[in-house]
Structures are given as structure tokens and as C-alpha cells.
Amino acid sequence: MRFVLVTTVKDVRRRLADPAALVLWIGIPLVLSALLNFIAGTNSAAPRARLLIVDQDNTVLSRLIPTAAGQGNSPIDTQVVTLDQGRRLIDAGDATALLILPKGFQAAVFGTGAANLRLLTNPSQRILPGIVQQGSEVLVDAAFYVQRLFGGPIRRIADQTGKGPPDAADVAVIAVEINRQITALQGSLLPPVISVATKAADPAAAPTPNFGQVFLPGMLFMSFLFIASGMSGDIWDEKQHGTLRRLMATPQSPGSLLLGKLLAGAAVSAVVALVGLLAAVMQFDLAWSRVPLALVWCAFGSSAIMALLMVMQTSAGSQRGGELLASVLTFPLMMLGGSFFPFESMPAWMVGIGQWTPNGLAVARLKDLMYGSVSPAALGVAALGIGIPAAAAFALTWRRLWSFARA
Amino acid sequence: MIDVQHLRKQYGDLVAVNDISFTAEPGQILGLLGPNGAGKTTTIGCISGLLKPTSGRVSAMGHDVVADGPAARRHLGIVPQELALYEDLSAAANLEYWGSAYGMSGDTLRRRVGEVLELIGLADRGRDRTSKFSGGMKRRLNFGCGIVHSPRVVLLDEPTAGVDPQSRVRLLELVRQQAHAGATVIYTTHYMEEAQTLCDQIAIVDHGKLLASGTLDELRGLVGEKDLLRLTGRFEPAAASSALASLEHLEVLTVTADTLTIAATGASRKLPAIFSALAAAGAEIQETKLSVPSLESLFITLTGRELRE
Numbered sequence: 001m002r003f004v005l006v007t008t009v010k011d012v013r014r015r016l017a018d019p020a021a022l023v024l025w026i027g028i029p030l031v032l033s034a035l036l037n038f039i040a041g042t043n044s045a046a047p048r049a050r051l052l053i054v055d056q057d058n059t060v061l062s063r064l065i066p067t068a069a070g071q072g073n074s075p076i077d078t079q080v081v082t083l084d085q086g087r088r089l090i091d092a093g094d095a096t097a098l099l100i101l102p103k104g105f106q107a108a109v110f111g112t113g114a115a116n117l118r119l120l121t122n123p124s125q126r127i128l129p130g131i132v133q134q135g136s137e138v139l140v141d142a143a144f145y146v147q148r149l150f151g152g153p154i155r156r157i158a159d160q161t162g163k164g165p166p167d168a169a170d171v172a173v174i175a176v177e178i179n180r181q182i183t184a185l186q187g188s189l190l191p192p193v194i195s196v197a198t199k200a201a202d203p204a205a206a207p208t209p210n211f212g213q214v215f216l217p218g219m220l221f222m223s224f225l226f227i228a229s230g231m232s233g234d235i236w237d238e239k240q241h242g243t244l245r246r247l248m249a250t251p252q253s254p255g256s257l258l259l260g261k262l263l264a265g266a267a268v269s270a271v272v273a274l275v276g277l278l279a280a281v282m283q284f285d286l287a288w289s290r291v292p293l294a295l296v297w298c299a300f301g302s303s304a305i306m307a308l309l310m311v312m313q314t315s316a317g318s319q320r321g322g323e324l325l326a327s328v329l330t331f332p333l334m335m336l337g338g339s340f341f342p343f344e345s346m347p348a349w350m351v352g353i354g355q356w357t358p359n360g361l362a363v364a365r366l367k368d369l370m371y372g373s374v375s376p377a378a379l380g381v382a383a384l385g386i387g388i389p390a391a392a393a394f395a396l397t398w399r400r401l402w403s404f405a406r407a
Numbered sequence: 408m409i410d411v412q413h414l415r416k417q418y419g420d421l422v423a424v425n426d427i428s429f430t431a432e433p434g435q436i437l438g439l440l441g442p443n444g445a446g447k448t449t450t451i452g453c454i455s456g457l458l459k460p461t462s463g464r465v466s467a468m469g470h471d472v473v474a475d476g477p478a479a480r481r482h483l484g485i486v487p488q489e490l491a492l493y494e495d496l497s498a499a500a501n502l503e504y505w506g507s508a509y510g511m512s513g514d515t516l517r518r519r520v521g522e523v524l525e526l527i528g529l530a531d532r533g534r535d536r537t538s539k540f541s542g543g544m545k546r547r548l549n550f551g552c553g554i555v556h557s558p559r560v561v562l563l564d565e566p567t568a569g570v571d572p573q574s575r576v577r578l579l580e581l582v583r584q585q586a587h588a589g590a591t592v593i594y595t596t597h598y599m600e601e602a603q604t605l606c607d608q609i610a611i612v613d614h615g616k617l618l619a620s621g622t623l624d625e626l627r628g629l630v631g632e633k634d635l636l637r638l639t640g641r642f643e644p645a646a647a648s649s650a651l652a653s654l655e656h657l658e659v660l661t662v663t664a665d666t667l668t669i670a671a672t673g674a675s676r677k678l679p680a681i682f683s684a685l686a687a688a689g690a691e692i693q694e695t696k697l698s699v700p701s702l703e704s705l706f707i708t709l710t711g712r713e714l715r716e
Contacts, residue, residue, distance in 0.1 A: 002507070002512065003507060003508060006504065006507040006508075010493070010496070010500070010504050013496060013500065014493060014495045014496060017495040017536070018495065241490070241491065241492065241493070241494070242487055242489045242490060242491030242492075243491050243492070243493060245457060245487065245491065246485060246491040246505070246552075247508065248456075248457055249457055249480060249483065249485045250480060250505075250508040250509060251476075251477040251478070251480045251481045251508075251509065251510070252508050253477075405457070406457060406458065
């Protein structure tokens with residue numbers, strides 16, 4: 001056991017002799033996370049669409065559109081502009097969409113004419129123009145159904161426009177006609193087949209997840225994957241420099257060497273994890289009491305990943321091949337395991353796969369250990385899920401180390 | 408001590424070591440002499456336990472290196488042909504690590520590391536990173552790592568390959584010191600003069616076979632008092648052999664279309680007679696090389712070619 005620790009200390013000292021690699025292992029995840037955060041936006045407020053409306057109809061109905069579009073919880077801010085202003089703003093990318101209500105819009109809605117609505121969208125935006133387009137289509141569909149159902153009364157009202165207030169007989173006829181349509185539809189519309197219950201979430205019970213909660217566990221495991229990839233490749237350095245053959249000629253077991261290397265990886269990862277967890281305590285509301293177990297979990301997870309990568313390294317026929325195999329495993333694990341993108345923003349099918357990768361399993365439980373709750377049983381199952389493949393990989397590497405050293 | 412009996416190592420159809428046997432006693436330097444590819448490193452690999460013999464038996468200090476590997480390896484110190492060092496660690500850290508690999512620790516290890524640094528002439532550079540060392544210094548440290556645990560058997564695989572003359576002298580002196588201290592030393596080399604000046608026992612190997620072994624004097628005795636005459640040019644092998652058969656105290660060792668090797672007593676005095684006999688046989692001599700009895704001449708006698716070929 002003493003030689004295991006001696007090997008661990010030796011490998012850690014060798015890592016410290018190469019600070020550039022350490023900086024890269026920690027720096028790459030930081031830079032990637034910063035970029036992702038920048039792309040996703042640092043403001044937690046929901047993005048809003050800016051809709052420019054050109055009103056060429058200038059009727060009662062067309063003047064109602066800007067107000068209606070921005071009502072309630074609508075994510076759309078509207079602004080009435082001239083055609084020139086609208087063109088300039090949309091060309092400059094300063095708006096989400098430009099809606100042109102042509103002359104004859106009201107008449108078309110009332111069923112006495114035809115009109116083409118034109119919607120120009122901003123191609124540099126992806127989601128918000130879609131919202132505006134769908135909103136516009138709903139508006140047109142609504143106009144169509146209103147016209148089909150209440151075309152008669154609407155035309156009567158339209159005919160009265162500009163002729164002063166309608167007399168009592170006209171109002172009565174319109175009212176009777178509308179009532180008749182509603183009565184005819186009652187059988188189809190009532191009672192409603194779908195009922196919607198709106199429940200306001202208690203803000204205290206479901207707090208908005210912060211950066212540390214969403215990104216930090218994945219970021220830490222991205223670092224561990226880089227560390228494991230680099231330090232598992234050290235077995236090739238040992239082989240190329242002849243130290244592996246020399247070690248095999250000593251009375252020590254190859255298992256001691258491998259275990260020492262895994263512990264060295266765990267030690268380096270633990271230092272990185274400690275920095276990350278302390279940052280989470282200071283910036284992202286992590287409780288001090290959760291740090292020790294999270295730290296142990298990080299060290300365990302990283303050494304398990306290193307055991308898996310070490311078997312890949314020793315399977316290759318050359319150092320370059322080993323690096324390639326390790327990368328082939330590392331990057332998909334990062335993508336699926338919640339390191340590049342948090343599980344919260346991944347499609348359900350991807351989460352389904354990712355949560356069962358060794359690092360994904362570790363990331364999910366780390367989130368629980370840091371900010372949620374996890375039962376000892378669930379933690380034990382996760383530990384077995386990570387530990388059993390790692391132990392098998394360790395045994396396989398141990399077994400093939402003699403032939404690897406001789407080759 | 409080291410005892411090798413009928414050692415054979417085969418890779419597929421290639422027989423790297425073929426039925427080699429020898430014994431080396433404590434305090435003795437046994438040289439394995441042979442050209443590159445003769446099977447020296449494979450033999451060292453089998454002794455150190457890195458390679459599993461196809462057949463035969465190797466024991467170190469009474470422990471079988473296959474059946475009782477860890478116990479045998481505890482007594483071995485390896486100085487490999489290629490440098491086997493952690494260049495990103497200091498000289499002292501390297502020595503400490505390899506000492507730990509043999510179970511040393513604490514004050515014993517620290518004291519021994521200091522002694523070895525002194526011995527290999529790196530006492531003032533012990534804390535320096537190995538990557539900053541010259542080739543000769545690295546060679547000495549490579550040697551130091553092999554003896555830091557005071558092994559009873561030291562295996563040196565061409566430790567002076569590519570070393571400058573000064574470092575070579577220093578390394579050879581270090582090897583002698585190990586033997587004087589009672590260690591059994593197995594030393595592989597393809598340098599004839601190293602084997603002659605350093606080794607108490609010499610085993611000549613080629614193509615995986617042990618051709619001859621013994622002390623330097625015993626091996627010289629195998630050649631006898633005869634000089635070795637090596638001629639190059641153009642020869643008719645049958646005609647050349649029959650032409651020389653009439654000369655007394657002369658033996659044709661090998662003859663091909665372009666080389667002729669002769670062992671003869673007082674060969675220098677016989678040169679005119681040899682030349683005229685060969686001229687009569689239609690031979691054309693381009694180069695003549697005369698050697699007095701030595702390992703070189705023994706190697707040529709045994710293999711028909713020079714060691715460097």
C-alpha cells in the first residue's frame with residue numbers, strides 16, 4: 001500500500017511540474033461554460049419579440065391590432081411605424097418582424113373584400129420570429145372563423161359605419177342573429193371537452209435554478225474528463241520512457257502502479273473540485289455542510305472515469321491511437337453526460353441516454369448532493385453504476401499491463 | 408548468484424535465445440558479448456522476469472524468476488539499455504522512487520539516495536530536474552536508479568551505449584565497485600574491449616546461441632597461439648583451400664568468393680608463401696588483415712565474421 005501512495009505522490013509531483021496542462025484542464029471547461037452562458041444570455045428575464053406594424057388601412061379594426069398583440073402576458077412588444085421606418089429597422093436587425101396591414105384589411109375581416117397581410121421576419125433571430133408568425137396566423141384564422149360564424153351581423157354593422165348610430169330594429173336583428181348562431185353552436189362547444197386548470201407555482205417552493213446549480217456540476221465533470229484523459233495517457237509516457245518496463249522488473253504488483261495512478265488522478269480532480277465547490281459556496285448558495293460529500297463524490301467519479309479511459313489507452317497500439325480512443329470516448333461522454341449542455345436544456349431522449357453514462361450518473365447525483373436531496377440508497381445505486389464498470393476496467397488494465405509493457 | 412539453465416525464448420518461428428546456460432557467482436562480472444540482435448537483451452529480459460522463457464530455468468539468489476517472481480526480483484537491480492527515468496522529476500526524486508519500489512523508506516532511503524548521488528557524481532545536482540542533465544549525467548543516474556536498493560544481482564544491458572568516453576570510464580568504474588561490494592553483475596555489451604577489461608567471465612553469444620564461455624585466458628586458449636589472417640578479394644573457394652592445404656601449421660577457417668580466413672602459427676612469416684599459393688590458385692588479394700589471438704579473433708573463429716558485422 002505504501003508504494004501505491006508513493007506512486008500517487010510521484011504522479012502528482014509530475015503533474016505539478018507541468019502547470020500548463022493543469023491550467024488547460026481547468027481553463028477549457030471555464031471558457032466553454034462562459035461561452036455557453038454568453039450565448040444563452042446572462043439575463044434570466046424571458047426574451048421579448050419586437051413587432052413593427054405598418055397600418056396602411058387606418059381603420060378601427062386595424063388600429064386595434066397593435067394594442068391586442070401586446071396585451072396580457074404576450075411576449076410581443078408592438079410599435080406602429082411607417083413603411084420606410086419599418087424597412088429600415090428590420091434591415092438593421094433591430095426588430096423581430098414587420099407586419100404590414102394593407103388598405104382594405106378591415107373590409108376583408110368583415111367579409112366585404114380581400115387583403116393580403118405581409119410579414120417580414122428577422123433572419124438573424126430564430127425563435128422570436130416564429131412566435132410572431134404563429135401569432136399572426138392565429139389572428140388570420142380567428143378572423144376567418146368569426147367571419148364564417150358571424151358574417152351577417154358583422155356586415156350589417158359594417159354597413160352602418162359612417163351612417164350614424166343603428167336604430168333599435170337593426171340592433172335587435174343583429175342581436176337575434178348572433179344569439180341564434182351561439183345557440184346553434186352550444187351543442188358542439190358546451191360543455192368544454194378540455195378544461196385548463198391554472199396553478200401558480202409558489203416561488204419559494206420552486207426557486208429559479210442558478211448558474212452553479214445548472215452548470216457547475218457538469219463543468220466540474222468536464223474538467224475531470226480532461227484530467228482523466230490526460231493522466232490516463234501517462235501510462236503511454238511511462239512505456240515510451242522505459243519506466244514502465246523498469247517498474248515491471250521490481251517486486252511491486254502492476255496493480256499498485258495502476259491504483260497509484262488512479263489516486264493521483266483523484267487527488268488532482270479533488271483539488272479542482274474543491275475550488276469549484278468553494279466558488280459555489282461563495283457565489284451560488286451552496287451550503288458548507290454539503291461540500292465534504294460532494295468532494296468525495298467528485299474524487300470517486302473522476303477516478304472511475306480515469307479507470308475507464310486507462311483501459312482504452314492500453315488497448316491501443318500506439319500512443320496516438322490511445323489518445324484518439326480516449327478522445328472518442330471523452331467527447332460523446334461530455335455531450336451526453338450534461339457537461340457541454342446541462343440536462344435541463346437537453347431533449348428528453350438525450351437525457352434518457354446521458355443520465356446513464358458514468359459521468360452523467362455522477363453529474364446527476366452531484367447536483368442532488370449540492371442542491372437537492374438524495375437518499376443513501378439512490379447514491380449507492382449510482383456508486384455501483386459507476387463503480388462496477390470502473391472496477392472491471394481496472395481489472396482488465398491490470399491483466400493486460402504485462403503484455404502492454406513488453407509490446 | 409544467477410543460474411541460467413537451457414534458457415530458450417521463441418517468438419513464433421523466431422528463436423531469440425536458444426538453449427543458453429551459464430552461472431554467475433557473487434563478486435563476479437559476467438559479460439554477455441555479442442553483436443546487436445544476438446539475444447543479449449532477450450536473455451536479460453528473461454532473467455529480470457520481464458519476459459517469460461519458452462523453456463529452461465532462470466533463478467536469482469535461489470528464487471525461480473517465473474515461479475517465485477517477486478522474491479527473485481527483490482534481489483535484482485536493472486540498468487536498461489534505454490534511459491528509464493522520470494525527466495520531470497529531480498535526480499533525488501527518481502532515486503527515492505526506485506528505492507521505494509524495492510521497499511526502502513524513511514531515513515534508510517534518504518541516506519542511501521545521498522550515497523548513490525555521491526557515487527554517481529551528482530551530489531551537487533540532486534535537486535535539479537533530470538531533463539536539464541547531459542546525456543552522460545542521465546546515464547549515470549540511470550545506473551544509480553538500478554543500484555539504489557543495493558541489489559545482490561545487477562543486470563546491465565549495454566549501459567555505455569552512446570556514452571562519451573569520460574562517462575564510459577566512470578560507468579565502468581561504478582560497475583567494478585558493485586562487483587567488489589559482492590554483487591553478481593551480468594553485463595551485456597558488443598564492445599570487445601569493454602568485455603576484455605571489465606569482465607571476469609565472458610559468454611559469447613550470436614543468433615541466440617552461446618558459442619563459448621570462460622575467462623578471458625580460457626577463451627584465448629580456444630583460439631590457441633595461432634594468428635588470424637583475414638583476406639578480402641576474389642577467390643575460387645575450392646582452389647584456394649587446396650592450394651593452402653600444402654602449407655604446414657595453417658588452417659583455413661572460412662572461404663567464400665570474396666573473403667578467406669586463415670588461422671596460422673606465425674602468420675606474418677608465412678605471408679609470402681600464402682600469397683604465392685593463392686596467386687597460383689588464381690586468387691586476387693585486395694586487403695590483408697592480421698590479428699593476434701584475442702576475443703575478436705575468437706569471435707571470427709567461432710562465427711566466421713567480425714563482431715561489428
